[in-house]
Amino acid sequence: AQSVTQLGSHVSVSEGALVLLRCNYSSSVPPYLFWYVQYPNQGLQLLLKYTSAATLVKGINGFEAEFKKSETSFHLTKPSAHMSDAAEYFCAVSDTSGTYKYIFGTGTRLKVLA
């Protein structure tokens, strides 16, 4: 079965600093990977997705993620954090093994310090 693991339930960065949120996946087949963001009292919205077209994926709001098969990772980065980036971030995998599930990691809360 496919799964994702997010390391670090809470991450704090200073405004202007690099944001790095970690996600590792487990899959016996090429995975389809996603990052979502959830702002307070809102639903999840897509930041970016990897569907095997390119290993470096650019998303909205200046975020990007790199798919590294050798490390089974799909970490999310942003060069310079903004106060408005404070939110909950979820890594997810779309299970292509036939279960039709869409599986989320446990989430990472990003705090941006002034």
Place this chain on the structure above:
Amino acid sequence: DTAVSQTPKYLVTQMGNDKSIKCEQNLGHDTMYWYKQDSKKFLKIMFSYNNKELIINETVPNRFSPKSPDKAHLNLHINSLELGDSAVYFCASRLNRRDTGELFFGEGSRLTVL
């Protein structure tokens, strides 16, 4: 025009009561989901329907009963509410069950059981 809409947004009720949450999507998608998000922000899949057919039924108490009158609607009825049912319930949809694209989320329905 909201793509995935849920009603009600907030629900406060007593233990033992029965309540329903409704979800509608206007995206023309075939597949819809219910997720439960607990206080630690963990997203747990509950059910999924594909064109009115139940395709995912996780280990959810049978007090929870989904109903899909048509592919644009997926409702969730909960009988004999318990304190542990307090959570935010998210409806989501995707193009179809084999689609490898994103999920589209509603804004969530916050259920508080007293």
